[in-house]
Amino acid sequence: MEYRFVVVANRLPVDRADDGGWTRSPGGLVSALEPIARNSGGAWVGWTGAVGDETAPFDHDGVYLRPVPLSPEDVDRYYEGASNSTIWPLFHDAVEQPVHKRDWRRSYDAVNRRFAEATAEVAAEGATVWIHDYQLMLVPALLRAARPDLRIGFFLHIPFPPVELFMQLPGRGDLLRGLLGADLVGFQRPLAAENFLQLAARLTGLHPDGETVAYEGRTVTARAFPISIDVAGSERMTSDPAVLRERERLQEDLGGDRRILLGVDRLDYTKGIEQRIEAYGELLAEGALAADEVVLIQLATPSRMRVAQYQQLRERVEREVGRINGEFGDVGRVPVHYLFQSRSPEELQALYLSADVMVVTPLRDGMNLVAKEYVAARQDEGGALVLSEFTGAAAELPDAFLVNPYDVDDLKRGITAALRATPSDLRDRMRRMRTHLREHDVDRWARSFLDALGGIKLDPPCPQ
Known part of the structure; x- marks a missing residue:
């Protein structure tokens, strides 16, 4: 079988269920792209998430899924190594x-070659x-x-670094040329697209013209497409x-009389969790906040806990708590x-509805969808958002209380201002x-990129 629309991602849009079957994965990317793939007779290429899983291709909810197996060595070297210990920190x-x-x-x-080969096999x-x-x-x-007939798009969900940082990468030219294989390269913010075009000029001698660059007889476009969330779905969940x-239950457990500061993050050194907890601790020590009046949840x-940097971060955070x-x-x-x-998504939604102040303070983030999830949940128009100015979301949500997460005093200012x-x-x-x-939900994001x-x-999009 060959398919006219193919999504390629590290993970398939499904998770293994307790009964051995498959359930749709949560998350904005799946909710945006799976319906398009289903309605267009599409396929999805990715890893099942299980080490050594040799699952054969299968159909799920009208989408053809083509697994790419990863061995223990692949997970150690490609995923936890090159992807998450080399590229991830450098790009942040x-x-x-x-x-x-x-x-x-x-x-x-x-592994990238295996993904490309699998994609070439299923693409019409x-x-x-x-x-x-x-x-x-x-x-x-x-x-x-392998397939010059294809129309190829690429979207980077994380920041793209300035030229000076990217130049540190061994094999930097290969990565740049890899991206230049696409017709359209999408980024979260305009500055990331500019960084990419400047890098193309620096490494290859190409001459960008606006948001395009000519490469090997083709025109490659670099443009920002800020990702979003399923706003309508989030709003429906608030009445579940x-x-x-x-x-x-949360309000009863906390006594019902304390105001709630909330942080929701993967345990990752880019998320600013240590600085956030330090700021809260200083506010308590100074008497600006009282523990019987304000609580931090x-x-x-858990994330990438086999990587030493993440193990060390967990120890530091838990020691400070x-x-x-x-x-x-x-x-x-x-x-x-x-x-x-x-x-679960339901438990997260309950936390969002309970929080007086959502504190989203990454040191660097391409977008940060937690900030958008909190705003979408607050149909009551209550609550406050304290947001790092180093997230893509800060450009879209200027009415948040914007802070410099590297400056603990500024974090304290933002938290107290929100309260x-x-x-x-x-x-x-x-x-x-x-x-x-x-007005800028995940469906609009996907359609704008594909257009x-x-x-x-x-x-046409379904009315909400």
């Missing part, structure tokens, strides 16, 4: 020092292919070499009885509720943010 302003190993680069090349003549994210930056050029029950989802609770807590009432665990703001000010801010978000890429005719 080298918040942590990137690690460079030649065997990791060889594995990254080999003249098909549109949309490749996603930093794990697969070589795929566009590899696929172009399970969500409302969970919200009531920090949900830290213990210190603050020991110093400022009391029997039955601790100032920080730290949860190192995953939560002290008048209800009318908070309502006005939330109303404006929600208006923007409803710019061309090659596939999309059905």
Whole structure:
């Protein structure tokens, strides 16, 4: 079978269910692209998420899924090594020092080749292919070499670094040429697209013209397409009885009389969790906040825990949480509720509805969808958003309380300003943010990219 629209991502859009079957994965990318793939007779190429899984291709909910198996060595070298210990930190302003190993680069090349080969096998003549994210930056050029008939798009979900940082990468030319294999290269912010075009000029001697560059007889376009979320789906969830029950339970457990600061992040050194907890601890120490009046709930989802940097981060965060609770807590009432665990979408929604202040303060983030999820959840137009100015979301949500996450004093200022703001000010801010978000949801993001890429005719969006 051959398919006229193919999504290529590190992961397939499904997770293994308890009964051995498959369920649709949560997340904005799946909710945006799976319906398009289904309606266009499409396919999805990716890893099942299980090491050594040799699952054969299968259909799920009208989409053909083509698994790419990863061995234990692949996961160690391609995924945890080159992708998440080299490229990830470097593309996030080298918040942590990137690690460079030649065997990791060889594995990254080999796995990217397997993804390209699998895609070439399932794509119909003249098909549109949309490749996603930093794990697969070589795929566009590899696929172009095998199938010059295809229309190829690539979207980077994380930041793209300035030229000076990118130049540190061994094999930097290969990665750049990999991306230049696409017809359209999409980024979260305009500055990232500019960085990419400047890099093309620096490394290859090409001469960008506006947002395009001529390469090997083709025109490559680099443009910003800020990603978003399923706003309508999030709004529907706020009235789910399970969500409302969970919200009531949370408020009862916390006593119902304390204001809630909320952080929801993967446990990652880019997310600014340490600085956030430090700022809260200083506010308690200074008497600006009282533990019996304001509580911090920090949900830290386990992430890449086989990587040493993440293990060390967990130890530092948990040590600081213990210190603050020991110093400022009391029997039955601790100032920080730290949860190192995953939560269901319904439980997350209940947390969003309960939080007086959502604190989203990454040191660097391509977009940050948690900020948008919180805004979408607040149909009551309550709550406040404290947001790092180094997220893509900051450009779209200027009515948040914007802060410099590297400056603990500025974090403290933002948190206290949000807590002290008048209800009318908070309502006005939330109303404006929600208006923007409803006009710029994930369906609009996907359609704007595919319209710019061309090659596939999309059905009109369904009315919400």
